[in-house]
Amino acid sequence: MTTPTPGRVWAHVGQPFTPGTDPQGPHHVLILGAGRMGSALALALTEHAPHLKTLLIEEGGLPNEDGATILAPGVWTLAHLPAAQHDAARWTLNRLQTLLGDDLQARPYLTLHAEPAPGTQPTRDLLAAHPQSLALLDPGAFPHARAHEAHTYRPGTLAQVAAQTAIRRGTDLLLNTRATPHPGGRVTLERLTVTNTHQIVTHETHTLHAPLIVLATGAHAPTQAEHHLGVHTRHARAYRQTPHLATSSTEDAPVLHAHGLTLRPQHGAYTLIPTIHHRDPHGYAPQGGHLTGVPTGLRRETLEDLVGLMDALPALATSDLHLGRSLADIPGAWLALPHGHPDAPPTHQRLDDHTHLLLGGPHADTLGLWTADALAREIAGGRGQ
Numbered sequence: 001m002t003t004p005t006p007g008r009v010w011a012h013v014g015q016p017f018t019p020g021t022d023p024q025g026p027h028h029v030l031i032l033g034a035g036r037m038g039s040a041l042a043l044a045l046t047e048h049a050p051h052l053k054t055l056l057i058e059e060g061g062l063p064n065e066d067g068a069t070i071l072a073p074g075v076w077t078l079a080h081l082p083a084a085q086h087d088a089a090r091w092t093l094n095r096l097q098t099l100l101g102d103d104l105q106a107r108p109y110l111t112l113h114a115e116p117a118p119g120t121q122p123t124r125d126l127l128a129a130h131p132q133s134l135a136l137l138d139p140g141a142f143p144h145a146r147a148h149e150a151h152t153y154r155p156g157t158l159a160q161v162a163a164q165t166a167i168r169r170g171t172d173l174l175l176n177t178r179a180t181p182h183p184g185g186r187v188t189l190e191r192l193t194v195t196n197t198h199q200i201v202t203h204e205t206h207t208l209h210a211p212l213i214v215l216a217t218g219a220h221a222p223t224q225a226e227h228h229l230g231v232h233t234r235h236a237r238a239y240r241q242t243p244h245l246a247t248s249s250t251e252d253a254p255v256l257h258a259h260g261l262t263l264r265p266q267h268g269a270y271t272l273i274p275t276i277h278h279r280d281p282h283g284y285a286p287q288g289g290h291l292t293g294v295p296t297g298l299r300r301e302t303l304e305d306l307v308g309l310m311d312a313l314p315a316l317a318t319s320d321l322h323l324g325r326s327l328a329d330i331p332g333a334w335l336a337l338p339h340g341h342p343d344a345p346p347t348h349q350r351l352d353d354h355t356h357l358l359l360g361g362p363h364a365d366t367l368g369l370w371t372a373d374a375l376a377r378e379i380a381g382g383r384g385q
């Protein structure tokens, strides 16, 4: 087997990007968005269709600080998946092990219950070895718990490793470039730069043509499909914030899940992953809430959920919970909701003769790599064009 020529990376506008003069010819596939879904697709294409030359285009850096990937929980678990999706999840886990090695950590995952349910055991028994975790909750409110297999990782690292591996195998990467899809396999590019007064401006524009375009722009993708390609989809988006709970956690602390709230041990404390109740209405702009008249940086639904859990999880009622003063104080990102449902698995969809959509969403930690691979297989099979 011959070693592939590594792809090129254009990180900033100082590096001239001259499409049309490339001796290797134009790109066959343009992937818009280098979050974990776009990066995973680029990697999968190098395996299933090594003859296709791919360009991965990203508005920010890798990973982008505004994308959903960097704030995703990074928890692989079967706990909330129907049995029909377990094979795809196991496949994803294998792949995560190959790509991340020691950066993937096995960790217990406990769902907490008020009533006994199939597979539950006394919470006190399951947390006997984790007194710090037991101290977070009122065991009287959650006397039963079920242990699930889980693995944790950083989704931002996954995006990076996938993209870097793809580049080593020939994929090209264009950073700090906003891409807009158009019908007929056309994409316009704005290469962005920052002025010395910190404004983001367009340095130059380009137009590319390719037989295949994949929108992997996360929560932006359904809107782009509608505005620029005229294709209406049923996909939606939701703004999810991940507040911080400063209560200390050990290296091996279990992930806890209670009434839809996930407490993810991270950086010696906890990141809280709230429930997504429903799609955010069209035109919705997230706003902070109020607690006893004081403004907080948590959106109202999330604040209400946390207040509702304060008796059962007393740690939430302490100053360890960071509420912020404004929305900007609490990390948050728009998340795609495939088919408009918070529980739908990642998906891909053909939009027109040239364009596919690839969406991760809430289950991307457990199923995202599988879905990206499925799209790469479809493209390799010639059914993508």
Ligand code: ADP
Pocket: 032, 033, 034, 035, 036, 037, 038, 057, 058, 059, 060, 063, 064, 066, 067, 068, 069, 070, 177, 178, 179, 180, 216, 217, 218, 219, 220, 336, 358, 359, 360, 361, 364
């Ligand atoms: P996913 O989990 O689907 O990968 P992300 O939100 O993490 O979702 O990734 C989407 C990526 O697409 C982000 O890194 C974002 O910066 C990028 N992106 C969004 N819109 C554009 C665009 N118009 N052009 C280029 N990149 C974009």
